[in-house]
Amino acid sequence: MATAAFEEIAETFDFLDDWEDRYRHVIELGRAMPPMDEALCVPATKVEGCASQVWIMPRVENGIFDFQGESDAMIVRGLIAILHALYSGVPLGQVGQIDAQAELARLGLDEHLSSQRSNGLRAMVERIRLLSAAEQ
Template identity: 75%
Template sequence: MATAAFEDIAETFDFLDDWEDRYRHVIELGKAMPPLDDALKVPATKVNGCASQVWIVPRIEGEGPSATLDFEGESDAMIVRGLIAILHALYAGLSAEEALRVDAPAELARLGLNDHLSAQRSNGLRAMVDRLRGLANITASE
């Protein structure tokens, strides 16, 4: 299950043959994201397990499994900002229940990221997915 926004990214990746072009696209996605207010860059919003500094701030409307998930995020690394933008496209607007059904590793594999990210970036991406899934799980349980 992927959102229309994620499908757009996947189509663009299919169109771009060269990985340098794909990296540039990921960076452009990150640049397009609004900056996170410095007041929100606190230990509670920091994602552990990332080599870069990463913050994810949830925005939830409603309660329980049907609550709508959204989030803001930022990183001090441009490529990671782009990965946050990709995760935003994958999860934002879904209900908590829908978010828990997303097979993030399979969806991200469609982009070929697993083969082209360093081990540290891959670990960081997994940590961000784990944070978002944890958020969806807590929200769905409320």
């Protein structure tokens, strides 16, 4: 149940054979992501459980989920961009139905991220799920 934006990322990852190329692509995705307003980087939007500083601010319009995200680490910004592709534009009631672990496994992230980054990624997914549930 992936979005078209996430499918595009998955296709690019299939094309990139080397993990170093994939890693660079994740960083490029983070660089291309619009920055989050610094005024939104507050304790209420901070994601706990990440080694880096991470903030996620949800937006729901007409029952469609979206969010802004920010991090002080470029690779993490890229992971936020991937999560944005996975969740943005999804009807609010379907956000919790997305199997993020399975979708992210398609990219090989589970095999190549450090345990700290993997834990942080899980914390971000959980935060997105909780934020969307709170909006329902």
